[in-house]
Amino acid sequence: MRIAAGFAALGLVDLVQLYIPRIMKQVIDGLARGTATEAGLIRAGGAIFGLALAIALLRFGWRYLVLGFSRMLERDLRDRMFLHLLGMDRTFFGRRSTGDIMALSTNDLASVQLSCGMGLVACVDAVFMSIAAILFMAALNWRLTAIAVAPMPVLAVLTRILARRLHRRFRKVQEQFARITEFARSTIASIRLIQAYTQEAYQAAQFDRMGREYVEDNIRLAVIQGTLFPFSGLIANTSLLLVLFFGGRLAVGGIITVGDLTAFIAYLYLLTWPMMALGWVVNLFQRGATSLQRIEGLLEERTDIEEPAGAIQLDRVVGTIAVQGLSFTYPRARAPALDRLQLDLQPGTTTGLVGRTGCGKSTLCHLLARFYPVPDGTLLVDGRDVNRLTLDSVRNAVALVPQEVVLFSDTIAANIAFGRPRADLDAIASVARVAAIDDEILAMPDGYETRIGERGVKLSGGQRQRLAIARALLLERPILIIDDGLSAVDLETEHAIIHNIRHFLRGRTCLIVSHRVAPLADADTILVMANGRIVDRGDHARLIERNAYYAGIYRHQVGASRESGGNGGKAKMEKRK
Ligand SMILES: Nc1ncnc2c1ncn2[C@@H]1O[C@H](COP(=O)(O)OP(=O)(O)OP(=O)(O)O)[C@@H](O)[C@H]1O
Ligand SMILES: [Mg+2]
Known part of the structure; x- marks a missing residue:
């Protein structure tokens, strides 16, 4: 609606503009014939002024309507991108850098907006104007029109050739911009480390190098733009030359009037703008199309965790978790991170999970929170295969404390x-x-x-x-998973917190990953993990007795803390047994 009104206004502007040369023709013919009167001249001048005023108003109208439309389009696209990002899984964010996504949602979005706004306006304007101008010219004299438009196909051919290059080079420019954005982002995000390692100069040099490349890419792009624009002007002037030469002869021969020739040249001037605009429009469109392609590339990325049609929404989850023979390999990883893992978690119980670094503890936590897809039948919540449940029903049941805060x-x-x-x-x-x-x-x-x-x-x-x-x-969710969430807290506090949590959770399910075993001593069950499998399970006393790894770290940690002056947490733990 809005856009139709905008284009209607645009069409009117062009029609009005095309009418002005007609008035000029009458005036000049009148002057040439000697029939012009002062009142007639003033009337013609007034008419031209009135039309110019109308043009100004209508111009404002179409700009307002069409450019507003392009802004709305931009907003819709931005919202869609954002929503899409919110639904993506970990694998996606492992693949795409934040800087890349940021560049897409600022720079590329702006270029799409520009081509849908100014680009579209200028394009419709140019096409409409050139067709109308050519028709008006043909009405005056079609032979002269044919001569005038003769050089134009050259422009069309050149534009086609350049457009393809423009696309390639602009793509490169945008990709480089994305790299710069990512570099700036990660530098600022890790500024403490950079300063601590005194790497400022190195970072600055790298940034400078990327900036230089960006400028070079842009200059290469400018070469194409710089060719197209003056060339359109050259073609337009060639047309003018032809018209002056041949049209002048027709006028001298009395075949057309001087007024006709003046109007004709005025039309040619009207035609010059669309021809010049053509280069600019092609440029805008190519940029817009390139950016849109990049954005679509993002929107086409699918998450690996798809809900099946008719997935069940569980509103109340009790919190029973069963893991049955779950194997998981990260994309492009050589070895599986989880290997036929078996596990049962019951509501109202606290389970500890220990194991060497890299054995797959965090991976397990992430799978329980549905960050990555799992094979059918390997992960059950409240007895139901999670692949039959909506993502939300599982995620809403799990409160995860990730290893990295x-x-x-x-x-x-x-x-x-x-x-x-x-x-x-x-x-x-x-x-x-x-x-x-x-x-x-x-x-x-x-x-x-x-x-x-x-x-x-x-x-x-x-x-x-x-x-x-x-x-x-x-969150008070039925399942709480703490992935090594207390590693930076002293042992005594860690023990106190775990004690508090057990009390706070009452009937819920709790899984606590820890590298320290002492605070897990009063968990109902402790699982020992190695190489992606649960290799032992039992309560603290039992594991101390029969699991060498567990007993070993326990002795080591308790011993170490005694040597460093003893501590209440450990002492309490010892007494408890
Ligand atoms: N996003 C990932 N992509 C590929 N491989 C990964 C990814 N995350 C972890 N891994 C690999 O999977 C294995 C298990 O990692 P995981 O983070 O589960 O170990 P962890 O037991 O939590 O270790 P830690 O005690 O150090 O936290 C490791 O070999 C690790 O290199
Ligand atoms: Mg971990």
């Missing part, structure tokens, strides 16, 4: 309440107490309203981990 540049309260933005301060404070961090929060300058800086730079490692635990607890 993610915090937002916001207040402490907002970070804890991330999964439940409407939670009140009481609820937030009570989970902070369970995570044994509320004292430290209250001691901060603004308490729960303290801003923690980007990714929590103002917090200690242990504080960050405990915030992440509090955040997961606040």
Whole structure:
């Protein structure tokens, strides 16, 4: 609707513009014949002025309507991209860099918008105007028109050749821009490390090199644009030359009037603009098409975790988890990360999971949280194959504390309440107490309203981990998974927190991955993992007795902490047995 109105206004502008040479023709013919009157001249001048005013108003109208339309189109596309990104899985984000995605959603989106707005406007305008101008010219004298348009096919051929190159080079420019964006992003994200390793000069040099390449690519692109534009002007002027020569002879011979020739040349001028615009439009369109292709490439990426048609939505999950012969290999990995793994987790129980680094603990946690696809029949929640359930029903049942804490540049309260933005301060404070961090929060300058800086730079490692635990607890989901979430907390605190959590969770299912075994001592079951399999299971006492690996790390850790002055946590653990 909007766009139709815009184009209607655009058509009117062109028609009005085309009418002006007719008035000029009458005036000049009048002057030549000596029949012109002063009143007639003033009337013609007034008419031209009125038409010019109409052109100005209509121009504003179509710009407003069509450009507004292109902005809406841009917004729709942006929303679609964003929604698409939100649904993508880990494999996708392993493949695509953030800088790449950022470049697509800024730079490329802008170029699509430009081609749908100005590009489309100029294109329709140019096509309409040239056809109309040629028709008007033909009405005056078709032979002269044929002569005038003769050089134009050359332009069409040249444009075709250049357009393809433009596409290739612009693509390169955009890809380079994406690389620069990613480089800037990752540099800023790791600025502490860069400064600590005094790599500023090296980073700057790399950035400079990328910038230079970008400029070179852009210059190569400019060469094409620079060829197209002046060349259109050259062709237009050739037409003018031909018209002056042949049209002049026709006028001298009295075949056409001087007014006809003047109008003809005025039309030719009107035609010059569309021809010049052609180069520009082709440029815009090629850019827009290239960018759209890049964006479509992103939108076409499918997540590996597809819900089957008719997936069941579980509204209340009890929290029973059964893993049956689950094997999992990362894309392009040589060996499987999980190997025919068997596991059972019951509601109301706490299970510890220990194992050497790289044995697959985090992988298991991520599969339980449905980050990666699993084969049919290998992962059951409440007795149902997760591949028959909606993604949401499983994800909504699991509260995961990932091994790497993610915090937002916001207040402490907002970070804890991330999964439940409407939670009140009481609820937030009570989970902070369970995570044994509320004292430290209250001691901060603004308490729960303290801003923690980007990714929590103002917090200690242990504080960050405990915030992440509090955040997961606040979700009150039936299944809690803590992936090594207390590694930066001292043993005594870790033990206290696990104790609090067990109490807080009551009937829920809890899986705690840890590298330290002492705090897991009162878990109901402890699983020992090696090479992607569960190799032993039992309670603390039993594993100490019969699992050499487990007993070994326990002795090592307890021994080490005794030597370093003993600690209550360990002492308590010993007494408990
Ligand atoms: N995204 C990934 N892509 C490919 N391979 C991966 C990926 N994540 C982990 N791996 C590999 O899978 C194996 C298991 O990794 P995982 O993170 O599950 O170990 P982990 O037991 O959690 O170790 P840690 O105790 O160090 O946290 C490792 O060999 C690791 O290199
Ligand atoms: Mg891990």
